[in-house]
């Protein structure tokens with residue numbers, strides 16, 4: 001009778017090779033899984049343990065592949081195994097502790113020395129935008145935190161404060177009025193505003209382009225598009241689309257050379273844009289905007305960057321990172337918020353009624369469709385605010401991250417220096433505080449009771465603490481204003497497959513973009 005070894009010897013060598021590889025791989029995977037299982041048992045809080053490590057199969061890569069493929073599903077399925085306890089995902093041997101409770105997020109965001117956001121920004125600038133090595137020192141933590149005088153703080157904090165100053169209050173209202181004027185001008189270029197017939201568009205791509213063109217003109221003035229040239233839009237899309245992986249590793253632009261070249265063209269355009277009269281003062285006659293710089297904050301940020309001695313490429317990176325921040329999320333939010341407002345007839349009727357309170361025909365006679373926004377009335381519209389919160393809650397994929405700077409305790413668990421705290425909105429926005437969490441329900445946000453406040457504290461679309469999105473008020477005015485105008489000016493019909501459901505692509509950095517084109521038909525309304 002033939003033994004196993006006789007059978008093995010009788011096999012052709014390619015089959016032997018495949019079988020040997022299979023056995024080796026299976027052994028490696030099973031050993032890794034068994035080894036990881038031994039660290040994965042839930043540990044009680046207050047006993048000096050780190051959050052348990054969720055089991056994994058792949059050595060080295062650990063949870064990275066699952067996380068990149070579908071972060072929200074990875075967070076939710078793993079959380080369901082650990083009930084209310086935090087847990088740890090390992091990616092490239094770095095520990096990412098996942099905390100899904102609003103109280104943990106509040107604690108972390110309030111302690112920016114222990115849980116730092118600078119390394120997160122640095123990763124984006126280093127990987128996504130290839131910040132020159134010599135400039136990186138200005139983004140490292142520890143240079144400035146102890147100083148209280150503004151001029152003695154480091155670049156990151158001073159730069160953040162410039163954003164805060166210009167993206168709130170009067171400077172923001174001024175900028176948003178300009179945004180509104182530019183929006184009408186850009187809309188004319190993308191839709192036939194004269195016809196009363198139906199026009200079909202891919203809502204996402206259409207709004208993405210409208211928001212991009214309007215933002216470039218409003219925030220950077222007309223020179224940037226002239227310098228960048230005809231490849232501007234394509235370059236930005238190539239760069240933006242590669243950046244899901246690109247914020248994590250610069251390899252994304254090596255493996256996708258077209259995206260790498262597009263990024264290079266973008267940075268060169270910004271370099272050239274910066275080399276005009278850049279040593280000069282801000283002219284007294286221009287309040288918050290001029291054609292050279294667009295928004296005054298760009299001039300002020302560049303002034304700061306020059307004071308700190310950043311290279312020309314470093315300064316270009318700073319400006320490009322702002323372009324990325326203003327378009328990345330506002331564009332998908334535009335199409336998703338349109339769907340939230342217009343896909344349901346009750347909501348649409350309410351939105352139109354509310355919009356009529358803060359939109360008014362423009363005094364300018366440029367376009368018959370031009371509407372001005374009363375920002376104070378907009379902020380006071382409870383219904384629009386509730387709808388905005390629901391849209392942020394459901395549409396966000398982001399997981400704000402902070403790097404642990406010293407060994408400490410969080411919610412009774414030990415977290416060690418060098419590990420990362422992740423606070424996924426996939427958990428925070430879908431907790432028990434939000435029954436039927438996948439459905440848009442503005443009623444969740446009515447009343448002043450404690451539960452509404454608790455819900456508000458759970459919404460972390462804009463992050464929190466020192467790294468919190470400085471453009472959150474701008475985003476709110478911009479997107480609510482733009483969508484209100486769209487539903488006021490047009491009847492909107494979604495294609496059948498989008499009527500009842502918006503299909504999200506979970507592989508998104510902040511707000512989820514749609515999976516596939518949400519086709520809509522638009523027809524001018526008689527106002």
Ligand code: HEM
Pocket residue numbers: 117120121159160163167322325326327329330333398400401461462463464466467468469470471472474475478510511
């Ligand atoms: C719905 C749209 C938007 C979303 C969801 C969003 C979200 C975010 C998030 C999550 C961060 C990082 C926060 C953290 O790590 O804790 C961020 C940073 C930032 N965002 Fe936004 N953003 C949006 C629109 C905008 C707009 C329109 C602007 C500007 C006009 C803007 C300007 C910025 C800036 C400047 C930062 C960096 C803040 C800093 O490091 O000081 N964002 N944003």
